[in-house]
Amino acid sequence: MAKTASTKTKTKKQESPLIIPNTTIEITFSWAEVSSEYKKVLTRLAKRLSIPGFRKGTVPTAVAEEQLDTQVVVEQTLQKLLPERYTAEISKQKKRPLTTPDFRLVSSGKNQDWVIEANIAEKPEFSMPGYKPVVKQALKDAVAAIAKEKTKPKEQEQDTIKLQIIYGKLAEKYRPQVPELLIKREIEHDMEQMRKQLKQLNVTLQDYIKRNNLTEEAFSQQVTVRALTRLQSIFITDAVAKSEKITIDQQTIDAHIDALPDADFGKKQRNNPDYRASLHQTLFTQAV
Structure with a gap:
């Protein structure tokens, strides 16, 4: 009986990528933590508005909230609250970022949690034996x-x-x-x-x-x-x-x-x- 030759396929070892994903940290603010600063930002921005029927600086916050860009109010609120919370979270999780983070707003809104994603760059484990x-x-x-x-x-x-x-x-x-x-x-x-x-x-x-x-x-x-x-x-x-x-x-x-x-x-x-x-x-x- 004739022997059939078996062929072995050599698979090339896949090299690991040189550019790797960032580390992601989720930061959550309850509405109770956010509401006070949110109202301060709203009041400050309302004073700059000029709306027919109101003198500049006298626009009620409820009216101003309807006119203002929600994203601007959210961003200015987080500019005040986020740096301290980010620093605390980094310390708590014992992270050592190599550079400034990138933030991404996941969710926000009145009477709900605000969730922010912080992307950081950590130094990978690296050595050169021999x-x-x-x-x-x-x-x-x-x-x-x-x-x-x-x-x-x-x-x-x-x-x-x-x-x-x-x-x-x-x-x-x-x-x-x-x-x-x-x-x-x-x-x-x-x-x-x-x-x-x-x-x-x-x-x-x-x-x-x-x-x-x-x-x-x-x-x-x-x-x-x-x-x-x-x-x-x-x-x-x-x-x-x-x-x-x-x-x-x-x-x-x-x-x-x-x-x-x-x-x-x-x-x-x-x-x-x-x-x-x-x-x-x-x-x-x-x-x-």
Whole structure:
């Protein structure tokens, strides 16, 4: 009897996504918690209304409520109540958001609970066991790539090439994941800086896209990849620093600010949390 050959189908292991969903927290206010502030907002907005038959500032709240945009009243009420409750909820659930949240109103209305969804970005668990051989090989690849250049790059350019290749190889092997919201915030920051630079050149964003022969979709993908790459590099740096027990304390940041050539700039930025965070990451990367 003839034997039939059995064929084994190899299924390729599905790689985990690089951009992952945010963490969602539900925040609920009872009407009893909301009603007092809701009435204050309504009274304040009513004073600004001009309605036939009433002098400005004398419109009854019941009449004003019918004329006002409900969404505006709800938003202004939550602007007062939500920050404190959000902070309390984050502390209660022992969450550590990496950036400002995105809020989504799920439900609201008089005499009912108000439900808000807070989307936050938390740092995923990430480590790089056995990363040193990867770095060693990446450094060899970088040196080989530099040697192929027709014009030898300057020392600083060589360092940049080495870092790009090392971070690229580490990202390729260990695939650090980044929450959606963190990508969104990075893109917002990137776009803000780009618009400022283009404005100085008297160029609109649309003109920039056309001049570079890009579609809006291609430009969006380009910006997203750039944001993802930067954030992955930060996570990689953090993992190396944790492995090697490297830290940057506040005194080191203060000392660096004190040493800036522009003393006025240093004075202005000393207590700027965004600047200190950026400087911390820069010093961190240098130390690693």
